[in-house]
Amino acid sequence: MASRNSPGWTKRPDLTLIAEMVEPGTRVLDVGCGDGLLLELLTEEKGVDGRGVEISQEGVSACVSRGLSVIQGNAETDLYDYPDGAFDYAILGLTLPALHQPREILLELLRVGRRAIVSIPNSGFWRHRLHLLIEGRIPDMGAHAEGWYDTPNLHPCTIRDFVMLCRTLGIVIERRVQLDSRGRATRFHGTGAFANLFGEQAVFLLSKKNN
Numbered sequence: 001m002a003s004r005n006s007p008g009w010t011k012r013p014d015l016t017l018i019a020e021m022v023e024p025g026t027r028v029l030d031v032g033c034g035d036g037l038l039l040e041l042l043t044e045e046k047g048v049d050g051r052g053v054e055i056s057q058e059g060v061s062a063c064v065s066r067g068l069s070v071i072q073g074n075a076e077t078d079l080y081d082y083p084d085g086a087f088d089y090a091i092l093g094l095t096l097p098a099l100h101q102p103r104e105i106l107l108e109l110l111r112v113g114r115r116a117i118v119s120i121p122n123s124g125f126w127r128h129r130l131h132l133l134i135e136g137r138i139p140d141m142g143a144h145a146e147g148w149y150d151t152p153n154l155h156p157c158t159i160r161d162f163v164m165l166c167r168t169l170g171i172v173i174e175r176r177v178q179l180d181s182r183g184r185a186t187r188f189h190g191t192g193a194f195a196n197l198f199g200e201q202a203v204f205l206l207s208k209k210n211n
Helices: 009-010 012-023 037-046 057-065 075-081 103-113 125-134 159-169 193-198
Strands: 027-031 049-054 069-072 086-095 113-121 171-179 185-187 201-208
Touching: 012 037, 012 057, 012 086, 012 113, 012 171, 012 201, 027 037, 037 049, 049 057, 049 075, 057 069, 075 103, 086 103, 103 113, 103 201, 113 159, 159 171, 159 193, 159 201, 171 193
Parallel strands: 027 049, 027 086, 049 069, 086 113
Antiparallel strands: 113 201, 171 185, 171 201
């Protein structure tokens, strides 16, 4: 049984927001679903028809042990196999900066899903800026604390960067929420100057124009 009190949820406050954005009884694809914690909760609490794609065998095994429908695959190659509009929601949690082609994958999410829910770590968070200014070293960012030489984040971006990318691609941001260092959520508008400084993470509900 999924529990919001489990260590996975306390380490990932974005998951709670993502779950709140998903309507009950919908079709969901979780891209980079990890151990399946979010998919399990969405299945149990919202009755979704959930599917997952996970690159690691360890993650796939954990999902299968939860009774979830998950395949081992790479988002950067395997999303293209899904038909247009196959899902109501395509979810990508804290994974976008680790992709080689984040722009293309963002478009793919909105091809296979009527809506996309994307969470990102914010490289513009004030503590990261201060760390770089004082220490002169790249700060550890993301869900895990890695050194710059081990981090999977190939394309670190700020909240403002992401908002501007959506504008460039003609993507509609239906909802945007920043999470501070304590996991407290605050909605924001526009490019989010305040959120860009004080949000450690952000979660976006996206759709295509004329969807």
